[in-house]
Amino acid sequence: MNDALQKAGISPTLTVGEVARRSGVTVSTLHFYEAQGLIDSTRTAGNQRRYPRTVLRRVAFVRVAQRVGISLADIGTALATLPASCAPSREDWARLSASWRTELDERMAQLQKLRDTLDDCIGCGCLSIDRCKLRNPLDRLGAEGQGPQRLLVRTAAAKQNGKPQDAA
Numbered sequence: 001m002n003d004a005l006q007k008a009g010i011s012p013t014l015t016v017g018e019v020a021r022r023s024g025v026t027v028s029t030l031h032f033y034e035a036q037g038l039i040d041s042t043r044t045a046g047n048q049r050r051y052p053r054t055v056l057r058r059v060a061f062v063r064v065a066q067r068v069g070i071s072l073a074d075i076g077t078a079l080a081t082l083p084a085s086c087a088p089s090r091e092d093w094a095r096l097s098a099s100w101r102t103e104l105d106e107r108m109a110q111l112q113k114l115r116d117t118l119d120d121c122i123g124c125g126c127l128s129i130d131r132c133k134l135r136n137p138l139d140r141l142g143a144e145g146q147g148p149q150r151l152l153v154r155t156a157a158a159k160q161n162g163k164p165q166d167a168a
Contacts, residue, residue: 005053013042013050023059030059038062038076040084054087069107070100110153123150 002012020027033039034049039058041049058079065075078096082088088096121132123141141149 013052014055016041016049016051019051019055019059023056023063025059025063033059033062036072036076038072038079052087057088065100068104070103106153106155113151113153117151121150122148124148 005012014022016027016030019030023030025033030039030051034041039051039055039062041051041055044050061079062072062075065078066072078099081096082092121129121135123136123144124147125136125139125142126132127136127139135150
């Protein structure tokens with residue numbers, strides 16, 4: 001790929017400023033991602049960072065994963081499974097995304113439930129909404145556990161273990 005890029009007059013590496021402009025993150029964010037081991041660069045003879053073009057996909061992946069609530073630690077663990085010496089393949093990315101499918105499905109279910117029921121009794125025990133008297137009389141849901149019992153979506157792991165763990 002590098003030969004084809006060079007023949008077309010496109011550099012196979014990017015400066016930190018070029019990566020920042022193209023990816024939409026600040027230079028300091030790129031430095032932070034590098035310090036966290038999420039991306040790598042090489043150095044020129046003048047000690048300037050150069051990134052392979054494949055870093056753009058990694059940065060995009062980090063940004064989107066963070067946006068949906070995946071921790072940097074989990075993102076780093078996932079990225080560590082990708083090949084370091086070459087661009088990840090479609091299969092690599094498919095494997096990585098499949099590993100988060102259940103967690104993302106649970107998060108989406110929790111967000112939809114929040115969106116659809118927040119204006120109703122959520123079973124938190126406040127008893128301040130008129131519908132609480134019907135849906136949670138005398139705070140009966142408090143016996144089922146902590147938090148907003150009518151709002152929580154149980155995770156697959158919690159269902160298997162029978163534990164009152166939520167997806168939030």
